Amino acid sequence: MSIFIEAAIRAVFVFGFLLVTVILLVWVERKFVSDLQNRVGPDRAGPWGILQTLADGMKSFFKESIRPTNVEVALFVAAPIIALMTALLIFMVVPIGAPVEINGTEYALVGADLNVGLLYVLALSSMAVYAIVFAGWASGSKYPLLGSVRASAQMISYEAAMGLSLVPVVLFAGSTSITTIVEQQQGTFLGVFPAWNIVLLPSFVIFLISGFAETNRAPFDLVEAEQEIVGGYHTEYSGFQFALFFLAEYIAVFNISALTAVLFLGGWSGPVFGPAWIAWVWPIGWFLLKTWAIVLFFVWVRASLPRMRYDHLMSFGWKKLIPVSLAWIILVAIAIGIRDFGLPWS
Amino acid sequence: MTLTISWFLILAAALFSIGVAGVLIRRNALVMFMSIELMLNSVNLTFVAVSRELGLIEGQVAALFVMVVAAAEVTIGLAIIVAVFRRKASANVDELAELRG
Amino acid sequence: MGELIVFIIFATVALVSAIGMVLAKNPVYSAIGLLGAMFSIAVLYVLLDAHFVAAVQVIVYAGAVMTLFLFVIMLIGVDNREAYGPAVPAQRIMTAVVSIGLFAAIVLAGRAAWITGSNAFGTPDLNGTIENVSDELFGTWTVVFLSTVMLLTIAALGTIALAYFGTDVPDEEATL
Amino acid sequence: MTDLLWILIALPLTGAFINIVFGKRIGEPLAGWLGFVLVGSAWAIAVVPTLGLLTGSGTPETIYLFSWIPVVGADAAILWDPLSALLTMIVTGVGALIHLYSIGYMHGDERFARFFGYLNLFIASMLILVLASNYAVMFIGWELVGLSSYLLISFWFKKPSAAAAGKKAFIVNRIGDWGFLVALMIIFASFGTFDFGVIFTTAPVVLTTGAATAITLLLFLGATGKSAQIPLYIWLPDAMEGPTPVSALIHAATMVTAGVFMMARSAVLFELAPISGVTIAVIGGATALLAAVIAVTQMDIKKVLAYSTISQLGYMVMGVGVGAYSAGVFHLSTHAFFKALLFLGAGSVIHGMADEQDMRKMGGLRKAMPVTFVTMTVGWLAISGIFPFSGFWSKDEILAATFQRGGPWLILWAVGILAALLTAFYMTRLYVLTFLGKPRWAEGTEPHESPWTMTLPLAVLAVAAVIFGVFNTPARLAFEHFLEPSFALISHAEPLDLPLAAVLALFALVVAIGGIAWSWFRYNRDELPVEEGGFWQRGLNGFAVDDLYGRVIVEPGKKVCEWFADSVDPKGIDGVSHGIAQGVRTAGDGLKTLQSGQVRSYAGGIAIGAVVLILAVLALGGGF
Known part of the structure; x- marks a missing residue:
């Protein structure tokens, strides 16, 4: 099989997987939030309203896309596409299961195993800023511009914290390949506890917090704070283009959850039972379980916490998260130095 | 025709010349700055290409250092532009042709 | 052959974006042009087996530098289109002559001291992986590396100083 | 061990830096203790390698x-030999004691920390001088020592006399330095x-007697400045305007001996020039x-000691x-101890008498200041050359060496006696x-003993003044053996036969006792002898040497300077600089007009320049 065809199959699979996931994810979020808020939530389309997202998607697809007069057309159109592209591409490096053997060839269940996988993730998530910046600027209107300026500052700031929080993980694994990082988390400590990177607890917490900020989720959703700047960068968007932004945001949430699961919770590692022809399902199951747990955590936080003030957001990022990450990096580096080279006086 | 290192070097030279043209022709400080970044990038491309050709990793290391310097330069440069803009309400370099703040 | 195709595509993109950057009237489009050029260069790095440099190129330039540019453009107002018309007589023509002359001079100089294709393409001697680059970076160039750390710290301090001292002019942007 | 000797210089230098820069914040007692501890540690560090040299x-x-x-052979290096080791021990040891003493003496001074900064600076400079290898x-x-001396003499610069004294010391020393420089x-x-090593090993081959004479006489001119010899001694009595610890440290124990040290260091060169000798x-x-x-003839207690220092330095120079280089250096060492002791004792007396320096208003202080009295007794006996105190041995050594030369040198010996x-x-x-x-104190004076920080150094120095001489008794020339490596390149005279040496020593002892007795009966009575004759008056003025210099040198000098200031400077010098300025x-x-402020025109210049450069290089290199 040609390498191009294989890559194309992988890409199509990832795209489909994410699409299905997002449809589910939107429904889950609405149901879960309404449960937390003592509401019923969607319940008309399909059993328990499970087809609600599909219905919404269809509606927005057929709605007229209104384009205000003084927009910069090219960028206005490009922005949602960039948003969706970056979101889709990030998932390309996330391994969703253990390697599978078909006809004697081993296939890794990952879009592409890059040796600079983590850097790839960081690079693309910094690309995601452009979608918002372009959308805000191209709209030619005040609130979107304000929203996008806020967004770019916020995302640059928290991306620094996120990158720093990943350094201990890289130090621990000795590689930036995500597949290697997952394999390094196989096995157990003392035969009982799974050897997950969650032992790097500060990193885990910082990564999760900056994940909220990177995806512009509550409590860091100042980019689209309705009370202050209407809808933020997507104020002027409607119809199908708005749907693309919507899609991109939820894919981003799923991406961050999947990355958390992969980087800190051992990814697809977990106990495997049963005969060989069924055993390959287990790792995928474990991966989905962990990822969805984090997704539910995201939803739970959104339902529980109020929005932060903007200056608090910035000072929290720069004055708390980044110093803590730096201190933690130093600690981990010393620990790893001792592990690899022994104590300085020995 | 096969791809050789010369292609990369000619491309880098072209990008560099375009950058020079940008500095010479534009009067918006930001765009001039971007042109300088383009020149730095073209030099980086030369470094990496030659590193590949000679089998020396030093070229890539040099490129990394150039990136660091460029990052530092951008930080300071943009801060200066913003500071100037606060006083002059303009990013046009031709209006900065005097020694008074 | 495949490599040649990739090179031609991205070299074209880089050149077009770069020219677009110089000629665009609106600074935002200039920034987009530069972004395109940088992306193409990152792809060319991959072509040259410099994966790490490529990743850093995207993270640093596309991720940080260009975002900063756009941020500043938006901060100081995108509608601030520059007045055209040469300050120096015949500026455009002179610029064209100088740039093309520079290009010709560089190519001529390059031909004089040309790299003698010792490596046929497709047989790389080295692999720009993180391990290889970092061995060199933290081995031979440790001191240089540390001095870049100093440089970045000083740049950050300078920026903060510029932003802090000099606010005697009333400004509305600072409240964003 | 010895490769860490640079710490010796670094320690007081650190102290100087801290005390001068942060002194005000450190505050009164602490700054002094800091200086003392640093110099004391330098001494402690120097002890071990010195003992190493001593034991072989x-x-x-x-x-x-x-x-x-490197081109001129001037590298920063430390020459560690017995001579420099000895001087290092004296400088740091006596220096540390005087730091301790100053904590008490300078109590309450508003520039307390600054004083210790200067003292530390002096110690560091002196160590640079002593440990230099070229x-x-x-x-x-040498120059740094002069600077710190200047700073310390004019420490109380609000007193016009102190400022003038500092200036005088500096200028007079300049003349000597000129000689040194030439x-x-x-x-x-x-x-x-x-480089010392190269110079001393090749000197006999390279130098003619004439050149050696010129060099050594000029070096000696430098030494007359620092070591206060005729004709440049006049600054030293005035330098007593500085605080007394300064007089003890710089103008008795260490700096003034720099000239002697320099000549001893250059002994090889002096050996080549008999006329200079x-x-x-x-x-x-x-x-x-x-x-x-x-x-x-002096009445001021410190002036007496100042002239006494000059006189003792004369002995060393004569040696x-x-x-007799070893003898000169030996006298330098003993003198460092007993003269520092005497000065500090005098300082203690002045301190106790509320800044009274006139001996006519003292008397009977024995009871009021017992520790000072006892230690001063030791110093007095030592300098007078009474057996077995240190001064006896070292002075005798020089006199013996002079006597041994015989012939006309006997006149010099008689002068020494x-x-x-x-x-x-x-x-x-x-x-x-x-x-x-009997007490002849002014009204309201109540002498008291000084605090322990002042008396402890006195006691230590007194012990040193007693025992140090034993190191070089004629019978057991340990000191000379110790110094031998430093003077390995010069020939030694045979020591005198023991009987003759003993007779000479006995004679000197008798002379000293005679002097003491004469003086004792003249002054130890209720009525002081009247001393107002012509001799006494002229002596009190230092035989008007200062006035002579003033008339012969200073006044004509001023005239010349005025001429330069009035005619040469405005027309010649200013004309040149004005002309240059006009041209610029x-x-x-x-x-x-080139600097338009247009950034892009500059950039264009750069670009065109780059093109031209590349093309030029290609054209020259045949790249086309």
Whole structure:
């Protein structure tokens, strides 16, 4: 099989997987939030309203896309596409299961195993800023511009914290390949506890917090704070283009959850039972379980916490998260130095 | 025709010349700055290409250092532009042709 | 052959974006042009087996530098289109002559001291992986590396100083 | 061990830095203790390698620190041999004690910390001078020592006399430094290097007697400045305006001996120039005698000690002049101890008498200041040359060496004996007028003993003044053996036969006792003898040497300077600079049109320049 065809199959699979996931994810979020808020939530389309997202998607697809007069057309159109592209591409490096053997060839269940996988993730998530910046600027209107300026500052700031929080993980694994990082988390400590990177607890917490900020989720959703700047960068968007932004945001949430699961919770590692022809399902199951747990955590936080003030957001990022990450990096580096080279006086 | 290192070097030279043209022709400080970044990038491309050709990793290391310097330069440069803009309400370099703040 | 195709595509993109950057009237489009050029260069790095440099190129330039540019453009107002018309007589023509002359001079100089294709393409001697680059970076160039750390710290301090001292002019942007 | 010797210099330098820069924040007692501890640790560090040299387990060596001006053989390096070790021990040891003493003495001064900063600076400079391994570094130390001396003499610069004294010391020393500098130039012209090792090993081959004489006489001119010899001794009595610890440390124990040290260091060169030797010996003897005569007439307790210092320095110089380098250095060491002791004792007296320095208003202090009295007794006996105190041995050594040369040198020997007689006389006069007899204090003065920080150094120095002489008894020349490696390149005279030496020593002892007795009966009575005759008046003025210099040198000098200031400077010098300025202005007017402020025109210039450069290189290199 040609390498191009294989890559194309992988890409199509990832795209489909994410699409299905997002449809589910939107429904889950609405149901879960309404449960937390003592509401019923969607319940008309399909059993328990499970087809609600599909219905919404269809509606927005057929709605007229209104384009205000003084927009910069090219960028206005490009922005949602960039948003969706970056979101889709990030998932390309996330391994969703253990390697599978078909006809004697081993296939890794990952879009592409890059040796600079983590850097790839960081690079693309910094690309995601452009979608918002372009959308805000191209709209030619005040609130979107304000929203996008806020967004770019916020995302640059928290991306620094996120990158720093990943350094201990890289130090621990000795590689930036995500597949290697997952394999390094196989096995157990003392035969009982799974050897997950969650032992790097500060990193885990910082990564999760900056994940909220990177995806512009509550409590860091100042980019689209309705009370202050209407809808933020997507104020002027409607119809199908708005749907693309919507899609991109939820894919981003799923991406961050999947990355958390992969980087800190051992990814697809977990106990495997049963005969060989069924055993390959287990790792995928474990991966989905962990990822969805984090997704539910995201939803739970959104339902529980109020929005932060903007200056608090910035000072929290720069004055708390980044110093803590730096201190933690130093600690981990010393620990790893001792592990690899022994104590300085020995 | 096969791809050789010369292609990369000619491309880098072209990008560099375009950058020079940008500095010479534009009067918006930001765009001039971007042109300088383009020149730095073209030099980086030369470094990496030659590193590949000679089998020396030093070229890539040099490129990394150039990136660091460029990052530092951008930080300071943009801060200066913003500071100037606060006083002059303009990013046009031709209006900065005097020694008074 | 495949490599040649990739090179031609991205070299074209880089050149077009770069020219677009110089000629665009609106600074935002200039920034987009530069972004395109940088992306193409990152792809060319991959072509040259410099994966790490490529990743850093995207993270640093596309991720940080260009975002900063756009941020500043938006901060100081995108509608601030520059007045055209040469300050120096015949500026455009002179610029064209100088740039093309520079290009010709560089190519001529390059031909004089040309790299003698010792490596046929497709047989790389080295692999720009993180391990290889970092061995060199933290081995031979440790001191240089540390001095870049100093440089970045000083740049950050300078920026903060510029932003802090000099606010005697009333400004509305600072409240964003 | 020895490669860490640079710490010796670094420690006081650190102290100087801290005390001068942060002194005000450190505050009063702490700044002093800091200085003391640093210098004391320098002493402690120096002890071990010195003992190494003493016991023979260590060898003299040059410790290379870093390259300074390698072309002229002037690297920053430390020459660690017995001579420098000895001087290091004296400088740091006496220095530390005087730091301790100053904590008490300078109590309450508003620039307390600054004082210790200067003292530390002085110690560091002196160590640079002493440990230098070439003339260039030595000259740096030499000048730094002069600077710190200036700072310390004029420490109380609000007193006009102190400021004037500091200035005088500086200017007079400049003349000596000029000589030193010219000597260095001749040395460099002859040898092409400043390095001691090269110079001393090749000197007999390279230098003619004439060149050696010129060099050594010029070096001696430098020494007369620092070591206060005729004709440049006049700054030292005035330098007593500085705080007393300064007088003790700089103007008695260490800095003034720099000249002697320098000549001892350059012994090889002096050996090559017999004429210089005679000159030096004669000037040394004359200084010893003249200063002793003046000392007899002085009434100020510190002035007496100042002239006594000049006189003792004359002895040392005489010793160097007759070729008895070890004897000169030995007297330098003993003198460092007992003169520092005497000065500190005098300081203690002045402190106790509420800044009274006139001996006529003292007397009977024995009861009020018992510790000072006892230690001063030791110092008095030591300087007078009474057996077995240290002064006896060292002075006798020099006199013996002079006597041994025979012939006309016997006159010099007689001068030395006469000076010794006068020394015993004026020291006894000082001692009796201060401590014995009835109190003649001014109204309201209540003398009291000084605090322990002041008396402890006195006690330590007293012990040193008693025992140090034993190291070089004629019978057991341990000191000379110790110094031998430093003077390995010069020939030694055979020591005198023991009987003859004993007779000479006995004679000197008798002379000293005679001087003491004469003085004792003259002054130890209720009525002080009237001393107002012509001799006494002129002596009190230092025989008007200052006035003479003023008329012969200073006034004509001022005239010349006025002429330069009034005619040469405004027309010649200013004309040149104005002309240059005018030229630059014209050029600038022409060129300023290029600087339009247009960034892009600059950038265009750069681009065009780049193109032209590349094409030029290609054209020249045949790249087309």
